[in-house]
Amino acid sequence: MAQVAQLPIIEHYSAYKPRPFTREQRADTTILYGGLTWKHERMMQGALHNLKYKAEPLPNIAREDLDAGKELIDTGACCPTIFTTGSLVNFLKKEVKEHGKEEVNKKFVYLTAGACGPCRFGQYHESYAMALDGLGLRDFRLFLLAQDELDQGPGAGGGLDINMAMSLGLIWSILCGDLVTDLEYATRPYEANKGQTELVLRDVVEQMYELFLHRPDRGKKYGTMAWHLMSNYFTKALREVRKKWDAIEVDHLRVKAKVKITGEFWLQTHEGEGNYNIKRWLESEGAEVIPPPVAVWLDYLMHPDVRIREHRAKPSRKKLMKESLMRNLEKVYKASYNRFRKALGNIPYELPDQLELRALANPFYHYELSGGEGHMLVGKALYAYHHKKAHMVCELTPYSCMPNTMSVGSMANVLGKYPDLLYAPIEIKGDAEVHALSRCQMILTEAKRRAQSEFESVLAKLGVTVEDVRRHESKHPEVRRASYRVPHMGYAGTAANYVTHLVATGKIKGGRVAESAAAAAMVL
Ligand code: SF4
Numbered sequence: 001m002a003q004v005a006q007l008p009i010i011e012h013y014s015a016y017k018p019r020p021f022t023r024e025q026r027a028d029t030t031i032l033y034g035g036l037t038w039k040h041e042r043m044m045q046g047a048l049h050n051l052k053y054k055a056e057p058l059p060n061i062a063r064e065d066l067d068a069g070k071e072l073i074d075t076g077a078c079c080p081t082i083f084t085t086g087s088l089v090n091f092l093k094k095e096v097k098e099h100g101k102e103e104v105n106k107k108f109v110y111l112t113a114g115a116c117g118p119c120r121f122g123q124y125h126e127s128y129a130m131a132l133d134g135l136g137l138r139d140f141r142l143f144l145l146a147q148d149e150l151d152q153g154p155g156a157g158g159g160l161d162i163n164m165a166m167s168l169g170l171i172w173s174i175l176c177g178d179l180v181t182d183l184e185y186a187t188r189p190y191e192a193n194k195g196q197t198e199l200v201l202r203d204v205v206e207q208m209y210e211l212f213l214h215r216p217d218r219g220k221k222y223g224t225m226a227w228h229l230m231s232n233y234f235t236k237a238l239r240e241v242r243k244k245w246d247a248i249e250v251d252h253l254r255v256k257a258k259v260k261i262t263g264e265f266w267l268q269t270h271e272g273e274g275n276y277n278i279k280r281w282l283e284s285e286g287a288e289v290i291p292p293p294v295a296v297w298l299d300y301l302m303h304p305d306v307r308i309r310e311h312r313a314k315p316s317r318k319k320l321m322k323e324s325l326m327r328n329l330e331k332v333y334k335a336s337y338n339r340f341r342k343a344l345g346n347i348p349y350e351l352p353d354q355l356e357l358r359a360l361a362n363p364f365y366h367y368e369l370s371g372g373e374g375h376m377l378v379g380k381a382l383y384a385y386h387h388k389k390a391h392m393v394c395e396l397t398p399y400s401c402m403p404n405t406m407s408v409g410s411m412a413n414v415l416g417k418y419p420d421l422l423y424a425p426i427e428i429k430g431d432a433e434v435h436a437l438s439r440c441q442m443i444l445t446e447a448k449r450r451a452q453s454e455f456e457s458v459l460a461k462l463g464v465t466v467e468d469v470r471r472h473e474s475k476h477p478e479v480r481r482a483s484y485r486v487p488h489m490g491y492a493g494t495a496a497n498y499v500t501h502l503v504a505t506g507k508i509k510g511g512r513v514a515e516s517a518a519a520a521a522m523v524l
Contacts, residue, residue, distance in 0.1 A: 042209050043174075065274075080274070109143060111142075111160070164221050180205065180241065190288075261279065261292050
């Protein structure tokens with residue numbers, strides 16, 4: 001009888017599926033999350049604690065996370081995927097060492113944002129699953145928080161109920177995190193007493209944590225939505241924040257190059273070793289940074305549904321209703337953001353109009369090319385340029401990121417048309433700091449030169465001196481408070497806007513009457 005060859009046993013791929021997380025386990029299970037700044041994450045923690053979840057943000061990304069991620073996921077992954085996977089891996093390794101695998105599988109679940117789409121963002125969870133396999137933690141549970149659904153309902157087991165109260169709590173904490181971050185970056189470069197901004201910031205973030213922790217329960221669906229949109233609970237607290245901010249003394253006559261940060265979502269938001277701490281580094285080199293709010297990204301995500309009509313010759317009634325709902329939702333979303341800004345004296349930046357970003361980017365990058373930040377990178381650079389919001393744009397591009405590589409390519413075309421747009425595309429690999437920062441420094445040197453000459457030309461044009469401003473400040477110390485808003489008067493630099501604003505509002509007399517009157521007309 002012929003011998004039958006022994007065939008190798010093939011283990012087929014099976015997609016990761018988390019074990020259920022039951023309601024009974026909620027009290028003893030900690031939800032891990034991460035990916036934003038410590039300010040956003042602390043406020044999100046308040047929102048989760050409010051709903052009686054145990055929740056902990058992962059430690060801030062460190063250089064070692066890159067190595068841990070590289071060991072366990074595919075080598076071609078983009079740098080944010082490697083960093084964030086490595087961060088989870090390092091945390092779990094430490095916990096396994098202390099408590100053992102079984103305990104870690106029981107004690108923690110990981111909650112991460114998920115989406116589908118052409119870039120690796122849609123595959124993040126697969127990388128996490130791959131890393132869990134590598135660690136022998138296949139039983140560890142990770143869950144996706146879809147970005148396009150506010151009410152996903154309870155997941156398997158009911159331990160995690162992604163309902164309206166949770167989604168709005170998280171979104172509102174993200175908006176407040178953005179606004180406080182804007183305040184921070186508009187203040188720190190000008191603080192008269194080094195370290196004061198950080199002190200007040202810590203206090204304010206704790207205050208906001210308490211605010212989210214004690215958020216009243218207004219039901220699971222429309223009641224909670226109406227309350228979030230209409231209540232003065234948040235605006236009252238933000239007015240308190242502004243009062244605390246008033247304690248910080250600033251010197252707005254320091255001439256700083258204003259740098260708008262754009263780039264891939266995670267990399268531009270992150271504050272730490274994942275992007276070489278580039279925002280703090282820019283400040284230490286004499287810049288004022290405009291940080292990128294997560295709120296712009298959320299607005300961007302609404303837009304495909306805002307323009308259903310563009311896709312279909314004959315949209316169904318249901319689709320048209322969805323479009324109209326999303327249009328109204330966007331209006332309400334922006335109105336809420338503006339209410340919060342107002343409570344902070346309008347110091348945080350306004351959200352750019354998505355249609356304007358799209359129109360600006362359109363000749364260079366089509367808005368239907370989704371993935372990453374899509375056309376927004378080109379749109380934001382041109383927005384800052386045309387509206388004179390910054391002297392320079394620094395685009396943080398992750399190593400091995402498909403959408404960002406396309407936008408950097410398109411920017412070559414943009415620069416051909418606008419050669420005086422100062423643009424620094426910085427590729428971030430996580431382990432090539434000197435190269436990235438020195439490249440940024442080259443462009444920053446020119447931005448600083450422009451900021452200085454802009455300031456000098458404003459003084460000359462208005463016929464005022466630094467001494468005139470100092471004299472006014474000594475009699476009116478309120479203009480040296482960080483809660484005092486320096487409005488945009490058509491210049492990129494804060495110092496130039498400050499002097500123009502003081503002259504335009506008649507606070508100091510410009511020597512050149514015609515120019516001062518023209519400046520005053522800008523205020524009206
Ligand atoms: S946008 Fe780029 S860096 Fe971000 S997840 Fe997608 S591929 Fe990775």
